[in-house]
Amino acid sequence: MKKLVLSTVVASAVVFFGATSTSQAASISNGVKCAKVGAVTSVSVKGVSKAYVCKVNPTLPGALIPTWTLKTCITYWAQAQQSQQSIDDQRSLIKVMTEPDKTNYTKQLDASQASLNKVLDSITANHCKKGL
Numbered sequence: 001m002k003k004l005v006l007s008t009v010v011a012s013a014v015v016f017f018g019a020t021s022t023s024q025a026a027s028i029s030n031g032v033k034c035a036k037v038g039a040v041t042s043v044s045v046k047g048v049s050k051a052y053v054c055k056v057n058p059t060l061p062g063a064l065i066p067t068w069t070l071k072t073c074i075t076y077w078a079q080a081q082q083s084q085q086s087i088d089d090q091r092s093l094i095k096v097m098t099e100p101d102k103t104n105y106t107k108q109l110d111a112s113q114a115s116l117n118k119v120l121d122s123i124t125a126n127h128c129k130k131g132l
Contacts, residue, residue, distance in 0.1 A: 028052055031130030032068045040071070059128040073128035080120050087113055 028043050034054035042051050051071040056063050058077045087109055094105045126132075 028068045029130075030057065030067070030069055030073065030128060030132045034066055034068050037066045041068075057128055059124045070127050070132060073123065076123045076127055077120075080116065080123060083116050083119075087116065 028041060030052075037054050039054040040051060042049050044050075052068040053071050053074060054066050055069050055074060056066050057069045058074065058081075090105070090109055094102055094109065097105065
């Protein structure tokens with residue numbers, strides 16, 4: 001009888017914990033599928049509120065499926081893309097310059113690009129990575 005009760009308790013625990021992990025997998029975080037593009041929700045974790053939007057994560061090349069993505073990811077990425085566009089526009093201006101200006105400004109833009117690349121890496125890791 002004790003073995004039957006014990007096996008029932010163990011089986012119940014397995015079912016319970018299995019259901020818990022399934023429901024946690026459906027919680028809102030970067031990369032979790034969402035139903036309505038543009039929907040916004042907030043999640044509070046340890047007293048800190050995080051806002052998510054149902055949108056394609058811009059840091060995932062070729063991504064087509066909308067998922068919950070931190071709003072900071074979307075906002076920061078858009079700002080970084082504006083900075084990238086500015087660097088690209090300036091590069092086209094430099095092409096028509098003569099030396100030594102051409103070399104000097106190219107070096108400055110290369111430094112700006114290196115800084116922007118670090119920012120993009122940080123945005124990806126700290127705001128856009130799956131699971132955040």
